[in-house]
Amino acid sequence: MNFRRWHKWLSLVVATQLVIWLGTGLYFALADHSKAAGNTYRQPIEPGHQEPPARLADIASLPVKNAKAVRLFYLQDMPFYLVERHTSAHASQPRDTAVFNAFTGTPVQLDESMIKAQAQRSYSGPGNVLSVRLTESPVAEIPGYRNAAWAVTMDDALATTIYLRADTAQIIAHVDDPRRLRNLMFKLHFMDYANEGSFNNLFSQLFGLMALLLTLTGIWWLFRIQKARFSRRYPRKPSPAQASL
């Protein structure tokens, strides 16, 4: 089997994905990256507290034995302790945490009203809250995120859903229609058809290898065509010695 046949049969397998790679690549080159990230109606949450609270519960008195770190954070001017029992290299990876009221030292679960208020503080759009629900990992619209999250749905024209960490109510992302389009483009470009939020998958590896072979055989074919065209256009003249024979 020669390189031309290789090129033909590889292209038969890879063609659709190659067009998808180039089409999605074109999208990435053209997209407004701030809007595509879901930031149309996102605004930073200004820290509310100005003065340190008078007295907080002693960290050492919290009912936890094993903790890697304890963090003080504020939610709507209320102080909380986040106890990290297990952490990963990235915040999106699984982590084992507990949250305590920093005034009383008692464990708390953030409720819907706090989540709703926090989501609204991050939102600058015209919509109102439609629903608030707790979702378990994995969350389809934020691939790669591996912890529980709150989803606050807004009734705006972009169908914005605000995702917040289940433990701290930290904003993970605003997912609206432009972001859903970007998610789809990433899924197609990375061949992440299992929605794992990763390009390290067997599909992309196999098709990546075939695309490289397709390119190499194509370049070789192109080189041969150009060489033949050059020879036809500039045929080699016989040397004087050959001509005299």
Place this chain on the structure above:
Amino acid sequence: MIAFSRRWHRRIMLFTGLQFLLWTASGLYMVITDIHFIHGETLTTQQKPDIDWQQVKVSVTALLSEYPKASDVSLSMHAGLPVYRFRQTDDNTWTMVNATSGEAIPQLSQSQAEAVALASMKAKVSVVEVTLFIANGPEEVSSRHLPYWQVTFEGWTSPTLYVSALTGEIVTARHVFWRAFDWMWRLHIMDWDDGADVGNLFLLIFAFSGLCAALMGAHLTIFHVKRPVKKWIKG
């Protein structure tokens, strides 16, 4: 129609062929190397030590009365001691305070940074070089982590850990495969300068012309699957 596709597939590929090679080679590199390995997560121990509660003598209340501008306060272990780390909102700098004595911990010395880096490495390797960067640092680390110590270890992959001089934390890990990945990314998005701009004109032009060439190539493929290349070449 097929002659048009053949002619323009060849012509556009003369223009974009080399970039196709860069796209596919860089893309293949990026998908076959595990991203967690690239991020250096396999170089260092990910699990941090548990807080030694017996040693925690300073309360958060006492800390905040001493440092009223403290934000993002955390408590964890550093070099066998519990420490508070926080950001001062007035000048945006990070501070580390001993949670046993309440004393501020000064910037890490060279030997302290080296000890932190050595304790974090999974493999037993020797340190080759330790350098402090204060105002400007290498391109491979974000400047927001300054000031930091660069600790380079022996080995052909040149593993390098960056230790914050203020907080004593490992801020990032780099090695030859990360550096190669960074270059693959730049080649892939056609931003050879710093790899920060996906929306650049080169990528737009090459992706558009490449897409046209690929569609014409697909046309040729359908044609040649119906009619083998050999027959076509023979006429």
